[in-house]
Amino acid sequence: MTTTRFQELIARNEVAHSQRRRITNAVMLTLTGLLTLLALIPLFWIVGYVIYRGGSTINLAFFTQLSRPLGMAGGGVLFSIEGTAVITILACLFAIPPGVLAAFYVARNPNTPLGVALRFGTDVLAGVPSIVMGLFIYVILVVPTKHYSAWAGGLALAILMLPTIIRTTEEMLKLVPHTLREGSLGLGAPEWKTSLSVMFPAALNGIITGFLLAIARSVGETAPLLFTALGNEQYDVGKIVQGGIQTHQSLFMIIGRIVNQPVDSLPLTLWKYAQQPYPERIDQSWGVALVLMIFVLLIEIAARLWVESRKRALQG
Amino acid sequence: MKKISVPRENHWLARFQRSTHHGDVLWSGLIILASLLVLALVIAIGWMLWQQSADARVKLGWGFILPTSNATWDPLSGVFQSWAFIYSTLMTSLLAILLAVPISVGIAIFLAELCPPSLRLPLNWMIELLAAIPSVVYGLWGIFVFLPKVVVPIGEGLAILGQVPVLNSFFTGPIPLSGSSRLAAAMILTIMIIPTIAAITRDVLLAIPNSQREAAMGLGSTRWEMIWQVLLPYGLSGMLGAIILGLGRALGETMAVTMVIGNSLEATNSLLKPGSTMASLLANQFKEAVSQLHTDAMIEIGLTLFVITLILNLIARFLVWQVARRTPQEARA
Numbered sequence: 001m002t003t004t005r006f007q008e009l010i011a012r013n014e015v016a017h018s019q020r021r022r023i024t025n026a027v028m029l030t031l032t033g034l035l036t037l038l039a040l041i042p043l044f045w046i047v048g049y050v051i052y053r054g055g056s057t058i059n060l061a062f063f064t065q066l067s068r069p070l071g072m073a074g075g076g077v078l079f080s081i082e083g084t085a086v087i088t089i090l091a092c093l094f095a096i097p098p099g100v101l102a103a104f105y106v107a108r109n110p111n112t113p114l115g116v117a118l119r120f121g122t123d124v125l126a127g128v129p130s131i132v133m134g135l136f137i138y139v140i141l142v143v144p145t146k147h148y149s150a151w152a153g154g155l156a157l158a159i160l161m162l163p164t165i166i167r168t169t170e171e172m173l174k175l176v177p178h179t180l181r182e183g184s185l186g187l188g189a190p191e192w193k194t195s196l197s198v199m200f201p202a203a204l205n206g207i208i209t210g211f212l213l214a215i216a217r218s219v220g221e222t223a224p225l226l227f228t229a230l231g232n233e234q235y236d237v238g239k240i241v242q243g244g245i246q247t248h249q250s251l252f253m254i255i256g257r258i259v260n261q262p263v264d265s266l267p268l269t270l271w272k273y274a275q276q277p278y279p280e281r282i283d284q285s286w287g288v289a290l291v292l293m294i295f296v297l298l299i300e301i302a303a304r305l306w307v308e309s310r311k312r313a314l315q316g
Numbered sequence: 317m318k319k320i321s322v323p324r325e326n327h328w329l330a331r332f333q334r335s336t337h338h339g340d341v342l343w344s345g346l347i348i349l350a351s352l353l354v355l356a357l358v359i360a361i362g363w364m365l366w367q368q369s370a371d372a373r374v375k376l377g378w379g380f381i382l383p384t385s386n387a388t389w390d391p392l393s394g395v396f397q398s399w400a401f402i403y404s405t406l407m408t409s410l411l412a413i414l415l416a417v418p419i420s421v422g423i424a425i426f427l428a429e430l431c432p433p434s435l436r437l438p439l440n441w442m443i444e445l446l447a448a449i450p451s452v453v454y455g456l457w458g459i460f461v462f463l464p465k466v467v468v469p470i471g472e473g474l475a476i477l478g479q480v481p482v483l484n485s486f487f488t489g490p491i492p493l494s495g496s497s498r499l500a501a502a503m504i505l506t507i508m509i510i511p512t513i514a515a516i517t518r519d520v521l522l523a524i525p526n527s528q529r530e531a532a533m534g535l536g537s538t539r540w541e542m543i544w545q546v547l548l549p550y551g552l553s554g555m556l557g558a559i560i561l562g563l564g565r566a567l568g569e570t571m572a573v574t575m576v577i578g579n580s581l582e583a584t585n586s587l588l589k590p591g592s593t594m595a596s597l598l599a600n601q602f603k604e605a606v607s608q609l610h611t612d613a614m615i616e617i618g619l620t621l622f623v624i625t626l627i628l629n630l631i632a633r634f635l636v637w638q639v640a641r642r643t644p645q646e647a648r649a
Contacts, residue, residue: 021538021541022538024538024540025538025539025540025541028540028543028544029430029539029540031422032422032423032425032426032430033426033430034422035418035419035422035423035426036422036423036426036427036439036443038419039419039420039423039443039446039507039510039511039514040439040442040443040446042446042462042507043442043445043446043449045457045461046449046453046454046457047449049457049461050453050456050457097350098350098353098354099350099354101346101347101349101350101351102347102350102351102353102354104347105347105348105350105351106351108347114348114351114352114355115351117355118351118354118355120633121354121355121357121358122354123629123633124358124626124629125354125357125358127561127564127568127625127626127628127629128361128568128622128625128626129567129568129569129570129595129621129622129625130568130570131568131570131595131598131599131618131621132361132365132568132618132621132622132625133361135365135598135602135614135615135618136360136361136364136365138602139364139365139368139615140360140364159357159361162354162357166354190337190338190339190340190343191337191340191343191344192339192340192342192343193339195343216448217448219450220448220449220450220451220452220453221450221451222450222451222452222570222571223451223570223571223595223599226599226602226603227602227603230603267450267452267571270452270453270456271452271455271571271575274452274455274456274459274575282460285456286456289452289453289456289457292450292452292453293449293450293453296448296449296450297445297448297449300444300445300448301441301445304441308437
């Protein structure tokens with residue numbers, strides 16, 4: 001059987017075509033792998049360099065002392081660590097109760113007008129630039145009270161944490177099997193008791209993971225604190241408490257003095273130190289970067305490991 | 317046997333329990349209140365910014381945000397035109413998107429379609445950790461490592477384009493020795509938004525039903541043809557949503573940009589010159605505002621930023637929602 005010219009052409013074209021297709025395939029697929037590697041370069045570069053520069057700065061004094069005046073060696077960032085702790089605790093106090101309650105509402109009523117509006121509002125809140133939150137708190141709190149304070153900073157971070165908390169809590173509540181809820185209601189428990197003592201404990205692990213992720217994100221935030229918490233290098237919780245006890249102040253007054261003054265936080269200190277032209281300040285800012293990064297990455301990794309292990313446990 | 321005490325019919329406790337459905341009325345009131353609080357917060361943010369910038373909006377008019385050829389920002393003489401900052405914001409963010417999208421889509425394809433299962437989890441984690449690094453740390457690394465090592469050489473290369481007739485205003489060199497420039501901001505932003513875009517695109521790809529892949533492979537396409545001609549068009553609107561979310565993140569990013577952009581108030585078009593974005597201007601000047609009008613003008617910048625991100629979010633949510641609605645909940649084998 002002789003092949004026609006037409007068939008011959010098709011055959012040749014086929015060969016040429018398939019080669020081109022094969023090469024395109026190989027090149028493009030390799031390229032995607034290379035792009036993934038490319039994106040990982042900054043990660044390792046940043047982490048490695050921060051460990052290298054920060055590691056040489058960090059010592060015990062770094063964690064236990066207040067900052068020294070310029071020109072004096074040593075000194076630490078205790079003020080900033082304490083400030084971060086105070087602001088973060090305040091942010092959790094402000095954000096977690098309303099966030100969890102609102103999540104209970106959306107998880108139960110996702111399709112009511114309020115539920116739809118709330119989910120949309122959460123999305124909007126998640127997209128608002130963090131510096132705008134700072135502006136908002138400045139306008140509603142700092143201007144009327146006429147001073148910067150830790151709790152203004154905490155409130156700004158709380159707004160930032162809200163969307164994460166609402167979303168993860170909602171997701172986790174939805175994952176609780178219906179049978180648990182129905183069982184509890186069937187036994188005659190009222191809705192609130194079912195929510196609080198059946199649904200909430202069942203979803204607690206996931207919810208706490210959500211809190212951890214929200215905290216990890218907010219600890220690294222600087223922009224909303226710029227004009228709410230401002231910064232305060234003389235901040236010393238230990239001294240305030242001691243002074244308070246010596247002068248027999250009530251617990252509320254001591255707490256009031258802790259939260260009612262400007263404070264620093266780690267990212268804020270980093271930013272201020274990095275702008276100064278003194279090498280020892282720059283070194284310290286690398287130290288702060290290391291502390292901050294280790295803290296954030298540890299929380300993030302721990303939370304993820306927890307989720308993974310639980311997923312595996314659930315799948316059996 | 318212990319006697320269980322039951323409140324009598326007309327005891328106040330019994331009446332209270334009945335009238336509140338055993339506390340359920342209080343509970344639903346509480347959770348509705350919390351929900352309303354969150355909603356009120358969103359509205360309050362917009363409203364407060366609107367109200368506080370009222371003076372600035374009246375005094376400065378539309379000229380404040382409209383494009384002007386030689387925008388000036390002079391707090392001392394009270395001249396405020398924010399076009400230079402809006403321009404910088406848009407330019408750095410768009411350039412960042414332009415650079416980040418091909419990389420992120422490549423990553424998403426690799427993670428969703430090609431990656432060996434043993435590598436998938438660690439790689440997913442690493443890409444997401446990139447999003448967890450605080451932006452001040454990006455900024456610090458940017459100033460001391462990224463700018464001198466990467467941005468300055470690239471900037472010097474791009475300065476050659478300054479001789480080309482049409483492009484010259486965008487590439488007027490030379491880049492400052494420190495590397496602080498709009499280019500630097502755009503490149504840092506690129507790194508920062510890659511995880512956002514890559515993660516959402518990966519999820520979009522994973523949500524595409526397997527029947528699409530099988531059909532394409534069954535028709536004899538190569539793997540790349542399947543991805544390029546079937547999966548990407550299928551997930552296009554979801555990917556657009558991802559890109560817009562990334563854009564929103566880039567527009568609002570403050571600290572890293574403030575640290576590398578050079579914070580100059582000059583109105584130039586060049587990528588290689590220092591500038592200020594809207595967010596970085598707020599970070600730098602808000603505390604040191606010299607007059608009430610200065611403060612109000614900056615709150616108006618905040619308002620502009622809020623409105624832009626609000627609109628972007630609306631569009632992105634709509635696109636993502638459309639994909640979710642169209643895609644059947646079919647599990648991937």
